[in-house]
Amino acid sequence: MLLGLGIVLGFAGIGFLCWLLFLCAVYAAPLFVAAMVSTILYDHGVLSGAHAALAGIAAGIMVLACGQTILASSRDPALRASVSLLLALPAALAGFGTTLGFCGMGEMGVVPGYLFATFGALCVGGSAWTRLCAIQPA
Structure with a gap:
C-alpha cells in the first residue's frame, strides 16, 4: 500500500516539477x-x-x-523571431539541466541520459519559444 502511494506521489511530484518548468521557462x-x-x-x-x-x-x-516591449510592439517577423530565440535559449539550457537531473535520479546510462536531456531541452525551449511567439503586436 505504502509502496504504491510512494510511486504515485513520486510521479505526481515529477509531473508537477515538469509543469512548473514549462510554465516558468519564459522567465529563464x-x-x-x-x-x-x-x-x-x-x-x-x-x-x-x-x-x-x-x-x-x-x-x-x-x-x-x-x-x-519588443515582442508586443514590433511587426517585423525577423526581429520578433530573433528576440524570441534569444529569450528561449536559456529556457532550453534549463530544460537540458532539469532533464539530465531527472535522468540522474534513475539508473540511466550516460549516452541515453544525454540523448533524453537533449530531447528535454528541445521540448522546453520549443515551448518557451512558442509562448513568446504567441505575443501579438498591438
Whole structure:
C-alpha cells in the first residue's frame, strides 16, 4: 500500500516539477541575467551583497520589460523571431539541466541520459519559444 502511494506521489511530484518548468521557462532569460549581474557585481567588489542583488533584480526586470516591449510592439517577423530565440535559449539550457537531473535520479546510462536531456531541452525551449511567439503586436 505504502509502496504504491510512494510511486504515485513520486510521479505526481515529477509531473508537477515538469509543469512548473514549462510554465516558468519564459522567465529563464531574465532570471539568468539577474543572477549573472549580481554575481559579477559582487565578485568584483563593485557592490555589497544586498546592493548587488538589487542591481541584478533591476537588470532582470529590464530584460523582461525590453523583451516584452519588443515582442508586443514590433511587426517585423525577423526581429520578433530573433528576440524570441534569444529569450528561449536559456529556457532550453534549463530544460537540458532539469532533464539530465531527472535522468540522474534513475539508473540511466550516460549516452541515453544525454540523448533524453537533449530531447528535454528541445521540448522546453520549443515551448518557451512558442509562448513568446504567441505575443501579438498591438
